[in-house]
Amino acid sequence: MPRNEYQSQLAELREDVVAMSETVAERLELGLTALETNDEELARTVIEGDDEINQLYLDLEQQCTDLIALQQPVAGDLRFIAASFKIITDLERIADLATNLGAYAETADNDVFPSVNIQEIGETTLMMLDSAMAAYAEEDRELCYTVNDRDDDLDEECEIASDTVVRELIEGEELGGEEIEPFMEDVSRLLLTIRDLERVGDHAVNIAARALYMIDNNDELIY
């Protein structure tokens, strides 16, 4: 295969991974909206859309291994392909978490504690994903660190949210017998939502860490 064709295959891989991340970000946004609006139809759309992402994921994985096996890339190119290979796993997982949000929107009332602002936390995760992918696409090492710092903020936001839930649980009014079960469902869904959003942030950090390793062979953020 001529060299320039190889180069264009690399460029295509990068574009395809970025395109996958855009689809995933869109799903995450829809999942958050479904939660906010209690829109069950939207929730189902998010859940059903996961098959498409899964297929996309396996296709891209094939693209990565083909490139490595057929072109026998070295150094920087190999790191780029290996990074892409890992990043698509994180993207697929974020899509799974978006699907979770859809499922929560279907089954629970997510407004049990209005003082917990899920949408704000969701915004942070979307921004992190966006920055991490920009770091990968534009080989921007500064952005990798930005994502990593941002994750500390996200973790704090999530911790505050969990603490708020716990406090509200203690300080709320006494519940009647039949009120307890549905309330428990709602609260445990809310805790799961917080947990899943925190995980989205972790995946964004994984992406940024891989991008930094790709750019500078620097493994500082990988662990």
Place this chain on the structure above:
Amino acid sequence: MARNQYDERLTTLRTDIVLLAETVLERYEDAVDAMAAGDTRRADQIVRQDDEINSRYLALEQECTTLIARRQPVASELRLVTASFKILTDLERIADLAVNLAARTEYGTAELHDAIDIRTLGMTAGEMVATAVDAYETETSDACRAVATADNELDEDCETANKRLIRELIAERTTDGRDERELAATVDRTTRALLTVRDIERVGDHAVNIAARTLYMIDSDAELLY
């Protein structure tokens, strides 16, 4: 690279990954033990040992990419190497979760929370990891599916644990004359318990990832992959 030399490196890769898995699992089980026993000295040790796992992890990852790039592997070889490449990430994450548990033990008391049984939950997840790694080593598809089934049970147990924690808090509502310090301690204890349950559940998820990759490697079956 000569054929038999290549085969040898594939075998070594698999053995090395199993060895890394054994170290990781040992760390994790130690962390669960330390947490259940409130043993902060052991917990500190687990935190310090994480560097060793990280460097073994990257070296093995390097070997995977070299093995793909050096020679065009046939389908089954490629599946072994790509599975190994992905499984490594899960092992490294399990080690991170062990560190999380250990770090939470550092300022902990002997009992994390009496509403939940951390040791049983934690060891269940550990057994899942052991089964998944064994499936990878021996290429047993049934064991892969068994891990996925076990994870459904683990998820249920974790949810039950969470609900027990929530129920305890609701029960607190009726208690009179609670002071602010006591309240803060309850919030702290519950939050730590919730985080611990979450980490254990994640260990189970990583076990499923390993099993899913292994099944894909053995049978080209993507059933568990998503």
